[in-house]
Amino acid sequence: MKDETADPGPKTARTSRAARTSRSEHTRALILETALRLFQERGYDRTTMRAIAQEAGVSVGNAYYYYSSKEHLVQGFYDRLAAEHEAAVQPVLAGDRDLAVRVRGALMTWLDVAEPYHRFATQFFKNAADPESPLSPFSPESAAAREAAISIQERVLHGSDTRAAPELSDQLPHLMWLMQMGLVLFWVYDRTEGTERSRRLVERTAPLVARAIALSRFRLLRPLVRQVHEVLEEFLPGAAATRATRV
Amino acid sequence: MKDETADPGPKTARTSRAARTSRSEHTRALILETALRLFQERGYDRTTMRAIAQEAGVSVGNAYYYYSSKEHLVQGFYDRLAAEHEAAVQPVLAGDRDLAVRVRGALMTWLDVAEPYHRFATQFFKNAADPESPLSPFSPESAAAREAAISIQERVLHGSDTRAAPELSDQLPHLMWLMQMGLVLFWVYDRTEGTERSRRLVERTAPLVARAIALSRFRLLRPLVRQVHEVLEEFLPGAAATRATRV
Numbered sequence: 001m002k003d004e005t006a007d008p009g010p011k012t013a014r015t016s017r018a019a020r021t022s023r024s025e026h027t028r029a030l031i032l033e034t035a036l037r038l039f040q041e042r043g044y045d046r047t048t049m050r051a052i053a054q055e056a057g058v059s060v061g062n063a064y065y066y067y068s069s070k071e072h073l074v075q076g077f078y079d080r081l082a083a084e085h086e087a088a089v090q091p092v093l094a095g096d097r098d099l100a101v102r103v104r105g106a107l108m109t110w111l112d113v114a115e116p117y118h119r120f121a122t123q124f125f126k127n128a129a130d131p132e133s134p135l136s137p138f139s140p141e142s143a144a145a146r147e148a149a150i151s152i153q154e155r156v157l158h159g160s161d162t163r164a165a166p167e168l169s170d171q172l173p174h175l176m177w178l179m180q181m182g183l184v185l186f187w188v189y190d191r192t193e194g195t196e197r198s199r200r201l202v203e204r205t206a207p208l209v210a211r212a213i214a215l216s217r218f219r220l221l222r223p224l225v226r227q228v229h230e231v232l233e234e235f236l237p238g239a240a241a242t243r244a245t246r247v
Numbered sequence: 248m249k250d251e252t253a254d255p256g257p258k259t260a261r262t263s264r265a266a267r268t269s270r271s272e273h274t275r276a277l278i279l280e281t282a283l284r285l286f287q288e289r290g291y292d293r294t295t296m297r298a299i300a301q302e303a304g305v306s307v308g309n310a311y312y313y314y315s316s317k318e319h320l321v322q323g324f325y326d327r328l329a330a331e332h333e334a335a336v337q338p339v340l341a342g343d344r345d346l347a348v349r350v351r352g353a354l355m356t357w358l359d360v361a362e363p364y365h366r367f368a369t370q371f372f373k374n375a376a377d378p379e380s381p382l383s384p385f386s387p388e389s390a391a392a393r394e395a396a397i398s399i400q401e402r403v404l405h406g407s408d409t410r411a412a413p414e415l416s417d418q419l420p421h422l423m424w425l426m427q428m429g430l431v432l433f434w435v436y437d438r439t440e441g442t443e444r445s446r447r448l449v450e451r452t453a454p455l456v457a458r459a460i461a462l463s464r465f466r467l468l469r470p471l472v473r474q475v476h477e478v479l480e481e482f483l484p485g486a487a488a489t490r491a492t493r494v
Contacts, residue, residue: 122378129376131369131436138436189378189385201482208474220467227455235448 028066031056035073040120074135078145084113099160104206106156125188150177165216165225171232275313278303282320287367321382325392331360346407351453353403372435397424412463412472418479
């Protein structure tokens with residue numbers, strides 16, 4: 001088996017590797033799907049990896065191969081949500097240059113994408129809120145989903161015709177992500193039909209955010225902007241790290 | 248026993264009622280004390296009412312008489328924290344009229360008062376963060392502690408020489424309480440020695456908050472202030488209810 005002459009040649013190898021990747025991606029997706037369904041049905045705490053494997057029709061070893069713990073399944077969920085948002089938000093990013101419209105569009109799209117998971121998110125939230133948990137939005141383990149969300153905010157901002165105060169422009173996408181986390185918190189607590197109240201909050205705050213950003217260039221607000229800049233510089237989770245990886 | 252002529256007269260009755268109240272307050276405090284110690288030592292989830300009663304040297308029935316569930320013990324903890332903050336914050340409220348100094352003082356005092364409970368708060372936080380939990384700071388059950396905290400912010404503001412935009416003045420104490428909840432969130436996640444980073448955050452943001460409030464009277468910011476007012480009017484948890492009870 002280890003005989004290198006048995007290599008079927010570059011082209012075939014590539015094809016079968018692709019086939020394997022696709023099969024493997026399929027299994028990975030199936031396990032995640034099954035896990036999310038069971039989490040919703042039985043609750044996160046009461047769902048075991050064994051039960052997930054059984055329902056997905058794979059061996060327990062196979063399930064652990066793809067996701068080495070339940071926490072990794074939730075990270076998989078975060079990544080999927082981020083990918084779905086990235087796809088759904090494209091028309092907003094390519095659309096209207098008005099900042100209020102873009103902020104509103106990006107957040108509404110997130111609410112649309114997240115809607116099917118609302119019940120799960122509600123049940124699950126107390127685990128993510130635990131400061132010791134790798135599932136917190138601020139944890140190193142959540143970096144990929146966090147960076148993806150910040151990158152969307154960056155494009156919301158940079159594709160608009162509004163210019164913020166120059167000293168804030170690096171930090172604004174992070175600040176907007178933090179606000180998005182505030183919306184997520186509100187949404188988790190939201191018990192209205194179709195999370196109508198969260199939608200209303202976006203509707204009302206998007207013009208406000210756009211206006212505040214536009215105002216940041218005014219002379220009267222310079223001292224305040226400088227203070228905000230300094231606080232963000234010191235406290236914004238991951239802002240420095242993100243900049244560093246981009247250099 | 249039910250013979251009304253056996254009544255020992257108003258004065259004696261009042262005295263013995265007072266004595267009973269004080270004994271009863273003592274038992275109540277002892278149970279709370281013991282519960283907090285056990286929560287810290289063993290974790291919230293693993294501490295039973297039975298264990299609390301045993302350690303406090305009271306019967307289980309007696310423990311349940313004072314606190315009908317573990318959740319009520321945590322509400323007792325919130326109320327105690329609020330009472331300790333109310334006592335400790337007096338010098339700040341009676342002191343300097345500079346708004347930044349007052350905002351900083353009120354929050355630093357909270358950090359001082361809360362310091363001994365930091366470890367417990369960290370362990371316990373995931374329970375409070377559960378949207379279904381009566382222990383959430385937004386729950387009806389937490390109303391007393393919430394109102395107490397808002398009342399402190401009210402006095403921070405009204406004792407200062409800064410005047411906010413008139414349409415915001417009713418809502419600002421609530422908004423400042425919401426910011427305090429943001430600080431509590433930051434503090435729960437804070438792992439620095441003596442929660443030094445939380446103190447630093449207060450140090451840096453207090454002047455910023457004071458400046459933003461002072462700026463709210465400027466003409467340039469009127470449209471923004473109006474928008475903020477409308478959003479708060481619609482979304483501030485409990486703001487309308489609080490006003491209603493005051494009428």
